[in-house]
Amino acid sequence: MAVARSRLAATAVQVAPALLGAVVRSRAGGAEVAVRITEVEAYEGLDDPASHAFRGPTPRAAIMFGPPGYLYCYFTYGMHWCANVVCGPDGTAAAVLLRAGAVIAGADVAAARRPTARRDRDLARGPARLAACLGLGAAHTGLDLCDEHSDVVLASMPDQPSAVICTGPRVGIRAATERQWRFWLPDESTVSGYRRHPKARYPQ
DNA sequence: AGGACGATTAACT
DNA sequence: GTTAATCGTCCTC
Numbered sequence A: 001m002a003v004a005r006s007r008l009a010a011t012a013v014q015v016a017p018a019l020l021g022a023v024v025r026s027r028a029g030g031a032e033v034a035v036r037i038t039e040v041e042a043y044e045g046l047d048d049p050a051s052h053a054f055r056g057p058t059p060r061a062a063i064m065f066g067p068p069g070y071l072y073c074y075f076t077y078g079m080h081w082c083a084n085v086v087c088g089p090d091g092t093a094a095a096v097l098l099r100a101g102a103v104i105a106g107a108d109v110a111a112a113r114r115p116t117a118r119r120d121r122d123l124a125r126g127p128a129r130l131a132a133c134l135g136l137g138a139a140h141t142g143l144d145l146c147d148e149h150s151d152v153v154l155a156s157m158p159d160q161p162s163a164v165i166c167t168g169p170r171v172g173i174r175a176a177t178e179r180q181w182r183f184w185l186p187d188e189s190t191v192s193g194y195r196r197h198p199k200a201r202y203p204q
Numbered sequence B: 001a002g003g004a005c006g007a008t009t010a011a012c013t
Numbered sequence C: 001g002t003t004a005a006t007c008g009t010c011c012t013c
Helices: A012-018 A061-065 A107-113 A127-133
Strands: A023-026 A033-044 A071-076 A080-086 A094-105 A152-156 A166-168 A182-184
Touching (some): A012 A094, A080 A127, A094 A107, A094 A127
Antiparallel strands (some): A023 A033, A023 A152, A071 A080
16 A cells, blocks of 8 residues: 555655654565655755755756655765655645665565665665665656555555654754754664764754 | 765774 | 765856
């Protein structure tokens, strides 16, 4: 099954905590891996200087302005891919970065894709690690996560947001570090540690 | 056409 | 704690 698109039509700040505990299932790359999400970040559009959508619908960011429920993968630091769930109503820019999760199916495949991981909890601990586990890259941006026949599916979301959710500044960004738009589940060993950007405008 | 800078990770000291 | 790896994107000539 796949999550209804309407559940993703709210702002990124609203959708992000609701995605904690969600399950993403991927058969990209020919083998099935599923992850339970434990850490996310919200990126809104034109008012968020840390968002790829801040400068408008550039070729890369255009998908953030489209309808919710689609996968946005981007390439960063010349070597890594990261994965987002596009959210917000059509015409507004918003996405939730999947920062970390626990592998709940296909751990053998995930481990083969993450040869440097020393423990299971490190397989999808970090956004580029999570995307690597799921086999995601350029070919998968634009996939419909709300179509259960897609290679990458948002299989489930909790009916109610978790009772206790931690928040803090987003990781690795220079601007808008005062916004507490990173959300994670407490007591989860897969949550990545906070790392301030070396050139952040405000100390954190 | 040129260059700065990453929504990061791993491997160092 | 520090730093190299590595290239697409986007801004500024």
